[in-house]
Amino acid sequence: MHALKITRAEDFPEWYQAIVREADMAELSPTRGCMIIKPWGYGIWERIQAELDRRIKESGHDNYYFPLLIPMGFIAKEADHVEGFAKEMAVVTHHRLKAVDGVLKPDPEAELAEPFIIRPTSETIIGDAFSRWVKSYRDLPLKLNQWANVMRWEMRTRMFLRTAEFLWQEGHTAHVDEADAMDETMLALEIYRSFSEDYLAMPVVAGEKPENERFPGAEKTFSIEAMMQDGKALQAGTSHYLGTHFSEAQNIRYQDKEGGQTLAHTTSWGVSTRLIGGVIMTHGDDDGLRTPPAIAPRQIVIVPMLRGKPEDEALKDYCAALAQELGALTAFGERVRAFVDTKDAKPADKRWDWVRRGAPIICEIGPRDAAGGQVSFIKRIALREGEKIKTHTLARADFVAAVQGLLDETQSALYAEAKARLEANISGEFNTFADLEAYFGADEDGGGFKGWARVSWSRPTGAALDKVVERLKALKLTIRNAPLGQPANYKPCIFTGAAGVEEILIARAY
RNA sequence: CGGGGUGUAGCUCAGCCUGGUAGAGCAUUAGCUUUGGGAGCUAAGGGUCGCGAGUUCGAAUCCCGCCGCCCCGACCA
Numbered sequence: 001m002h003a004l005k006i007t008r009a010e011d012f013p014e015w016y017q018a019i020v021r022e023a024d025m026a027e028l029s030p031t032r033g034c035m036i037i038k039p040w041g042y043g044i045w046e047r048i049q050a051e052l053d054r055r056i057k058e059s060g061h062d063n064y065y066f067p068l069l070i071p072m073g074f075i076a077k078e079a080d081h082v083e084g085f086a087k088e089m090a091v092v093t094h095h096r097l098k099a100v101d102g103v104l105k106p107d108p109e110a111e112l113a114e115p116f117i118i119r120p121t122s123e124t125i126i127g128d129a130f131s132r133w134v135k136s137y138r139d140l141p142l143k144l145n146q147w148a149n150v151m152r153w154e155m156r157t158r159m160f161l162r163t164a165e166f167l168w169q170e171g172h173t174a175h176v177d178e179a180d181a182m183d184e185t186m187l188a189l190e191i192y193r194s195f196s197e198d199y200l201a202m203p204v205v206a207g208e209k210p211e212n213e214r215f216p217g218a219e220k221t222f223s224i225e226a227m228m229q230d231g232k233a234l235q236a237g238t239s240h241y242l243g244t245h246f247s248e249a250q251n252i253r254y255q256d257k258e259g260g261q262t263l264a265h266t267t268s269w270g271v272s273t274r275l276i277g278g279v280i281m282t283h284g285d286d287d288g289l290r291t292p293p294a295i296a297p298r299q300i301v302i303v304p305m306l307r308g309k310p311e312d313e314a315l316k317d318y319c320a321a322l323a324q325e326l327g328a329l330t331a332f333g334e335r336v337r338a339f340v341d342t343k344d345a346k347p348a349d350k351r352w353d354w355v356r357r358g359a360p361i362i363c364e365i366g367p368r369d370a371a372g373g374q375v376s377f378i379k380r381i382a383l384r385e386g387e388k389i390k391t392h393t394l395a396r397a398d399f400v401a402a403v404q405g406l407l408d409e410t411q412s413a414l415y416a417e418a419k420a421r422l423e424a425n426i427s428g429e430f431n432t433f434a435d436l437e438a439y440f441g442a443d444e445d446g447g448g449f450k451g452w453a454r455v456s457w458s459r460p461t462g463a464a465l466d467k468v469v470e471r472l473k474a475l476k477l478t479i480r481n482a483p484l485g486q487p488a489n490y491k492p493c494i495f496t497g498a499a500g501v502e503e504i505l506i507a508r509a510y
Numbered sequence: 511c512g513g514g515g516u517g518u519a520g521c522u523c524a525g526c527c528u529g530g531u532a533g534a535g536c537a538u539u540a541g542c543u544u545u546g547g548g549a550g551c552u553a554a555g556g557g558u559c560g561c562g563a564g565u566u567c568g569a570a571u572c573c574c575g576c577c578g579c580c581c582c583g584a585c586c587a
Contacts, residue, residue, distance in 0.1 A: 001548080005522080013581075021521095032578075084587070121587060155511070155585060162586075170587095215587045238587065270587075307545065348548045366546055376546080389547085 001387075003287040003356050012230040019280055020159045023289045023357045033157040033164030037273070040357050041160075043297025044276055045167060049147060051199050051294070052169060052271070055191050061143040061171060066125050068149070069116035074124035077249040081123065084216020088153040090118040090164075118151040123217065123242070123268055126172045127250040134174055134254050134264055141184065142174045160277035161234075161510055168272035174252060174264040178243070181265035182220075185241040188269035189222045192237035199332075200275060201292040201415035202226050202282045203422045204236055205505060207481030211461055212469055215268075219243030225480045225505065227422045228281035231449045233480045233507040236278050239269035277510075282418050288356030290380050292414050293407040294332045298339040300403065301359040303350045305366035306342075316342060318370035322363070325400055331407045355380065360410045361403070364391070375399040381410050425451030426505070433471065433494055436506070440475040452480070452507040456500030458493035468495050472506065480505040 004022055008015045020026055025041030028034075037045065053063070069092060076082050096110035119125070126144070134142060151165045171188055175181040193206045204224035214221040218240040225233045244263040246252065252264045283290045293299050304319045306312045319340045326338035341350050347364065354362045355378075363377040376393045384390060394402065430436050430453045440450055460468055472478060482504045490500030 003548085017580085028579080087585075152586080218587085221587080240587080305545085305547070346548085352548055364547070368546070
């Protein structure tokens, strides 16, 4: 009997919805396409923010905050950019409401001369600031970041993976030349890769997006791609070299050492609350989430087996003292987050709540443990032995001494499991398009697990690339990226048979 | 935005075809029992049946319109 009513094997999308609800991470709000993020979900985001913010600052970026509303004219300045975002823009057109026949409406008298858009991303408004801030080569590089909410009017939303409003971090930088901007683009990508692997225990493949998948207005787009447990790829972060597209559109020029006016080269890069969806689909099991300890809002949860009797007080004291002792330890460079769940609820219910949330270590401490100076606990990553829940018992001092190791082991085990899955399911055994069809076309409904294909291609562009995209679409496939670390030699192009020039990953994707 | 499904108690759903004034399980609350682990018994509370307009003496049920959600498609930094 699992803690979730639905298993991954039965219905992966339903299982995903169940985990978001049952782990109490988020729920839908009355606002279409938007969610209420609850403490277990938001707490994970706070851990992500704290660590990623540290890494971003360490690499020389400062935090800024730009407005939510962007003058509509700004978005029109870069042609590809407006084309990419126009269809999903929320627009603010009025500044006042008025009751007309008892119905509240935007006051026709209060229409804005120039509407605002709610930011879908901030290249344009930040570019405008750059154009004023960048005067001399001495002002460069200019490296900033902001933590913000953005809005994209998506047709189809899924909690954490694609919502109309989401939270993210967006880095924006300006540089003297392409080489410097490309260094920055790759630096950001590497921050995302290492952060995802070290901190989220989510292995990824970093690489360059094909032309058709580039960010609107970008010269080059790079991504990190993670493999979910249904085999689909999730784009978990992107880093863009924007060339001089935005500089031209917004006049970001500096006086170089020779006294000439030169266009700056800009970059942008971001990760969002989508990472949380990735964590769920990487580490969840049929009992709920298994939260990596580094991002678990509570790493050790202590459930006292309260009985509504006088001896409860002594038991609570024992648990509080244990939590305090654990809180003095450190793990992943921070204080250990221990929590005593004293809520007036049945201990068994509390246990299963924390199992579904995926607290890494759940202690269940009864009067006999307290009297004997022991700690009984379950490990979320090794919850069962056969059908039965596996309970461990250690002397209190031994448990305290073991905690850091347990958390480290949990983090490592989650990473190792996901890494093994990723590596076992990327196949280079495809030589012709027929091979792809044989594998990916086998199930018509697209429901079964399908791994990724790593294939050589001749990197067609324009109409030839469109044709490739169409052929892949028929198999519900997309090109994810061209991984960094390319081989010395290539097989013939899987699409055309021409000489291969690059290896790419092909997969079904979110 | 197209195709399909769906919307009834906090959750999962029955009732709809064949109109008669709303149900089950779980959850909640109270009491009693139980206590090394997802407990039992008894009782209670809880629903404008997604919204609106029709047909009808009477609509959860039939008709029309709208909206949300889920799946597929299109779209998706």
